[in-house]
Amino acid sequence: MVLVKRLVLDILKPHQPDALEFSHGLAEVGSNYHVSLTVLEVDEKTESVQVVIEADSIDFNAIQAAITNMSGSLHSIDVVEVHSTSETESC
Amino acid sequence: MYPLNQIRFLLRITRTHGIMRRYFVVNGFDGALTMLGLIMGFLFSEPSNLTVMINACLGAAIALGVSGVSSAYVSEQAERRRALSELEDAMVSDLSDSAHAEAARMVPVLIALVNGLAPLVISLLIIMPLWLSTTGIILFISPIYLAIAIAIVLIFMLGVFLGRISGVSWLRSGLQTLSIALLTILLIYLFEVA
Numbered sequence: 146m147v148l149v150k151r152l153v154l155d156i157l158k159p160h161q162p163d164a165l166e167f168s169h170g171l172a173e174v175g176s177n178y179h180v181s182l183t184v185l186e187v188d189e190k191t192e193s194v195q196v197v198i199e200a201d202s203i204d205f206n207a208i209q210a211a212i213t214n215m216s217g218s219l220h221s222i223d224v225v226e227v228h229s230t231s232e233t234e235s236c
Numbered sequence: 237m238y239p240l241n242q243i244r245f246l247l248r249i250t251r252t253h254g255i256m257r258r259y260f261v262v263n264g265f266d267g268a269l270t271m272l273g274l275i276m277g278f279l280f281s282e283p284s285n286l287t288v289m290i291n292a293c294l295g296a297a298i299a300l301g302v303s304g305v306s307s308a309y310v311s312e313q314a315e316r317r318r319a320l321s322e323l324e325d326a327m328v329s330d331l332s333d334s335a336h337a338e339a340a341r342m343v344p345v346l347i348a349l350v351n352g353l354a355p356l357v358i359s360l361l362i363i364m365p366l367w368l369s370t371t372g373i374i375l376f377i378s379p380i381y382l383a384i385a386i387a388i389v390l391i392f393m394l395g396v397f398l399g400r401i402s403g404v405s406w407l408r409s410g411l412q413t414l415s416i417a418l419l420t421i422l423l424i425y426l427f428e429v430a
Contacts (some may be wrong), residue, residue: 159336161249190326203273216249216334218327 153224267355280428297359305352312344
């Protein structure tokens with residue numbers, strides 16, 4: 146079984162929800178999610194942010210749904226870190 | 237039932253807290269002054285039946301409520317749709333499944349309810365003594381004077397609310413709105429006497 150441990154995402158989002166609320170929204174997707182957000186560029190109505198998510202097992206579909214719900218647009222997945230585990234280890 | 241946190245979130249992302257507060261005060265003030273004017277008009281006229289007064293005030297209160305709901309809904313819906321469309325252009329993506337789209341649907345409803353309910357509830361509070369009097373409850377002063385007193389207190393409270401929002405002295409702000417109420421009473425008196 147392969148578990149996603151770390152993702153670095155490039156996201157375009159509106160100013161609202163703000164960086165804090167956006168990070169909260171992503172961290173609430175699962176338990177023990179560690180989210181780090183860096184604002185890269187600010188335009189009149191939008192901002193580009195880099196989001197680093199770390200967890201024991203990241204649910205990417207749920208992350209993508211949370212981004213869409215908060216009116217963000219996922220531009221690219223810049224870094225992925227996955228770990229494979231044996232079936233007995235994952236149970 | 238819409239969770240309160242979700243409502244707060246939608247208001248925050250659309251930055252419409254201020255608009256809602258403004259509508260509450262503006263239309264609440266309208267409701268209180270309209271009731272005050274109607275009751276003063278009855279006071280300076282030939283003695284009237286309380287039921288006639290209640291029906292006249294209730295009619296005006298309902299009209300203010302319906303007007304508040306419909307006008308705010310139509311204007312806010314147009315504003316929110318425009319804001320969503322501008323955001324979609326900036327994001328170069330369809331936001332129909334997003335919180336902003338949900339806000340574009342829900343925020344006009346919330347603002348319309350505040351805009352309509354503020355004058356309606358304030359008006360009902362003002363005409364309450366008239367209604368209580370018709371049910372046989374004995375009040376310690378004339379129901380008309382009690383209704384006028386409630387109107388004046390509510391107008392003062394709206395001023396206090398404004399003062400607390402703007403961070404200026406609540407007493408000064410309350411006295412400002414109170415002076416408007418007293419000026420209204422004076423103008424009605426002058427017109428009725430003339």
